Amino acid sequence: MFRSYEWMIALRFLKKGKGQTVLIILGIAMGVAVQFFLSSLMSGLQTSLVDRTVGAAPHITVLPADSLPGYVSGAQKASSDSRNPIYSEKTEILSWQQYPEDLKKDGAIKSISPAVNGSGFIERGGVTVPVILKGVTDEGLKLYKIPGNIIAGKAELSGDSALFGKKIADRLSLSAGDKLNLKNERGEQIFVQVNGVFDIGSEAGNGLVFLSLDRARSFLRVGGVSSIEVQVVDVFAADKIAKRYAKGYTRVKFESWQSKNRELLQALSAQSSSTNTILFFVIISISLGIASVLGIAAVQKQRQLGILKAMGTSNVSAAKIFIYQGFALGLLGSFLGVLAGLALGYMFVNFAGVNFGFDFSAGMIITPVILACLASTLASLIPARKAAGLSPIEVIRNG
Amino acid sequence: MVDNVISAKNINKVYGSGKIKAQVLFDINLDVERNSFTALIGPSGSGKSTLLNCLALLDPPTSGSIVIDGKEQAGKDVNSLSKFRNDRIGFVFQFHYLLPEFTALENILIPYNIRHGKAPANIVKEAERLMERIGILGEKHKYQGEMSGGQQQRVSIARALINKPALIFADEPTGNLDTETGGAVLSLMKEINAENNSALVMVTHDRDIALQSDRVVELVNGRIWRSINLKTAGFQGAEKQLENRSCYT
Numbered sequence: 159m160f161r162s163y164e165w166m167i168a169l170r171f172l173k174k175g176k177g178q179t180v181l182i183i184l185g186i187a188m189g190v191a192v193q194f195f196l197s198s199l200m201s202g203l204q205t206s207l208v209d210r211t212v213g214a215a216p217h218i219t220v221l222p223a224d225s226l227p228g229y230v231s232g233a234q235k236a237s238s239d240s241r242n243p244i245y246s247e248k249t250e251i252l253s254w255q256q257y258p259e260d261l262k263k264d265g266a267i268k269s270i271s272p273a274v275n276g277s278g279f280i281e282r283g284g285v286t287v288p289v290i291l292k293g294v295t296d297e298g299l300k301l302y303k304i305p306g307n308i309i310a311g312k313a314e315l316s317g318d319s320a321l322f323g324k325k326i327a328d329r330l331s332l333s334a335g336d337k338l339n340l341k342n343e344r345g346e347q348i349f350v351q352v353n354g355v356f357d358i359g360s361e362a363g364n365g366l367v368f369l370s371l372d373r374a375r376s377f378l379r380v381g382g383v384s385s386i387e388v389q390v391v392d393v394f395a396a397d398k399i400a401k402r403y404a405k406g407y408t409r410v411k412f413e414s415w416q417s418k419n420r421e422l423l424q425a426l427s428a429q430s431s432s433t434n435t436i437l438f439f440v441i442i443s444i445s446l447g448i449a450s451v452l453g454i455a456a457v458q459k460q461r462q463l464g465i466l467k468a469m470g471t472s473n474v475s476a477a478k479i480f481i482y483q484g485f486a487l488g489l490l491g492s493f494l495g496v497l498a499g500l501a502l503g504y505m506f507v508n509f510a511g512v513n514f515g516f517d518f519s520a521g522m523i524i525t526p527v528i529l530a531c532l533a534s535t536l537a538s539l540i541p542a543r544k545a546a547g548l549s550p551i552e553v554i555r556n557g
Numbered sequence: 558m559v560d561n562v563i564s565a566k567n568i569n570k571v572y573g574s575g576k577i578k579a580q581v582l583f584d585i586n587l588d589v590e591r592n593s594f595t596a597l598i599g600p601s602g603s604g605k606s607t608l609l610n611c612l613a614l615l616d617p618p619t620s621g622s623i624v625i626d627g628k629e630q631a632g633k634d635v636n637s638l639s640k641f642r643n644d645r646i647g648f649v650f651q652f653h654y655l656l657p658e659f660t661a662l663e664n665i666l667i668p669y670n671i672r673h674g675k676a677p678a679n680i681v682k683e684a685e686r687l688m689e690r691i692g693i694l695g696e697k698h699k700y701q702g703e704m705s706g707g708q709q710q711r712v713s714i715a716r717a718l719i720n721k722p723a724l725i726f727a728d729e730p731t732g733n734l735d736t737e738t739g740g741a742v743l744s745l746m747k748e749i750n751a752e753n754n755s756a757l758v759m760v761t762h763d764r765d766i767a768l769q770s771d772r773v774v775e776l777v778n779g780r781i782w783r784s785i786n787l788k789t790a791g792f793q794g795a796e797k798q799l800e801n802r803s804c805y806t
Binding site for chain 1 (some may be wrong): 606610615616635636639640642643646651654656657659667668670671672674675716727728798
């Protein structure tokens, strides 16, 4: 293609019509820049929102088959529904060890942590505060990003130690090393020591109290575990993975974060739809611009096309001259557009004071480039058709 | 035996359709010998350019047969005709029709490019030899707007010759040139035509140019009025026959 005479003529036509060529390339570049900038921005915003929602939470929760939806995930449901029995056998996975064994073979899964969930009370200074208790292993602490978010003390759980969320710690004026009484709903109490205070950014997360898995099991009288919490590599694949596993296991159910955050997902989906609508119209307007400019060029170059056809250029070759022009414009315009989009994104993130990143992948660069090349090539089909249908004799006869 | 490169039989050309029709050519029969120079003359509107365009396969006749190099061309599809024109036919037009986006040398190479793609070094050398031969080598990097009318016409002659065609059609190639330049261009075309053993068919208004051909074919109202063979009629005989046609000059 690039060594053909059609390509040579196409490039020369573009080179000689500099003004038109520059204008149309700028038009495509702007369209691609907007497309790239918007999709990167939206992706950054979505990634940030999703990260805040599930970055420090399980993506898939393995629950007993007949537990009520959402009940066990205490982090999201700050107040456990008192109508539901907490220690019922129905809310436990008794033979839980097989699940982590099975799940850890899956490359799509990042971390697996058994958990015991329940509620309790803390009495301090005459105040009784209800708390959500979570018994986890070290893996579970990592899942909730506790080690990186300790603001006092250390992220270690052993024996009678516990880690407190900032919200609870502030309310009870707790600091590392403090000892206090923790009661379960049966009124049984234990002494625990505040080993650390964490701040993981979310309201629900900072309302948690972490205990070691074994301590929580004995304190909350859970024979097995309440749930198995799983994080996956691709957050958005969680629902699909959960559904895949749900088919293979009957005694437990797999609940994805998506199924518990329908509203957030709907909002993200609406946002994506509106962005895609804008992008669609940007592409349409670019295509119309290219079709119109190349259409004018086809009329302007009638004389040249006529003489080329008299010398033996076929209809297909005449059409190719315009299709190649469309493609070249798309390629050049989109290349410049991506550079402009990157510059725009850099300026936006660094100077507009937004609190989310500018997230882009190779796909976000390649997609607008392919779309722009495709749109401009398709737009050039109109003048190409005109060029193909031109009769050399019309040009020769009319001078 | 006569070696005809073109044999046209009963060529009719009608423009328009339905009630609005205009017949421009009526039952034209014409043979063109290889290695010959045929001049088509006639008053304006006599159909000489239309006949040239039909013979050059640019404008299909409404009816009739055009055999070139022993092969029937009438009725062939557009792409076959395009390929045939590129392979076998060279064109020189009154208005030169160079591509303004390309230099003189690049314009000359275009018929080769159409056929084979990018020209290799030996073909570029060949084009440069042609340019030298017709005295425009110094203009090889110039664009259309940077050359005189005569230089542009020489470029278009070189372009017509680059693929070594069997047939060269020229429609008033000297019409836009002054007498001296026109004469030089004509001599050049005749020389190269003889060297290449090709047939030159030229439309002209100029009786003096027509008298330099091997055969003058005169059209009036879309019909061949007469055909004068200069080899048999001689220059003076032909001049005498054409002198009462001073309106063509």
